[in-house]
Amino acid sequence: MFNDIGPLELVTLIVLAVLVFGPDKLPKVIQDVTRTIRKIREFSESAKNDIREELGPEFKDFEFEDLNPKTFIRKQLDNEDLGLKEIRNGFDLKKEMAEVTDAVHSRESDASSSGSAGSSGGRIDMTKKPETPDPDDRPPFDADAT
Numbered sequence: 001m002f003n004d005i006g007p008l009e010l011v012t013l014i015v016l017a018v019l020v021f022g023p024d025k026l027p028k029v030i031q032d033v034t035r036t037i038r039k040i041r042e043f044s045e046s047a048k049n050d051i052r053e054e055l056g057p058e059f060k061d062f063e064f065e066d067l068n069p070k071t072f073i074r075k076q077l078d079n080e081d082l083g084l085k086e087i088r089n090g091f092d093l094k095k096e097m098a099e100v101t102d103a104v105h106s107r108e109s110d111a112s113s114s115g116s117a118g119s120s121g122g123r124i125d126m127t128k129k130p131e132t133p134d135p136d137d138r139p140p141f142d143a144d145a146t
Contacts, residue, residue, distance in 0.1 A: 048064060
């Protein structure tokens with residue numbers, strides 16, 4: 001229930017509880033809190049059992065944890081009936097990327113062998129170079145900006 005509370009935080013909570021409730025009332029407060037938690041758990045279990053009884057025998061394997069979207073999707077993806085494991089196992093991302101890389105490199109080597117005179121060493125310069133504006137040119141006018 002409190003998996004993310006560290007030891008320092010737990011000690012801090014205990015010290016605060018002693019300061020707020022006092023050492024005399026603290027045991028009674030702890031008993032009241034544990035009794036309340038127990039009643040809430042019993043109530044939720046009885047509600048789950050009532051829902052299972054109302055759903056009938058066709059939903060005997062129904063689990064409330066399946067209502068969590070992550071659990072539902074994980075359970076559906078692991079289902080053997082859909083054949084998703086074969087699809088997932090048949091797809092090799094490294095192989096696909098290698099094929100794409102080979103295709104790009106072969107296309108690049110074809111372009112360089114066809115005679116691109118302006119490129120340096122068979123490579124195309126894709127960097128954006130700033131143009132030097134003519135001193136008499138005015139900047140473009142944007143009517144929406146004013």
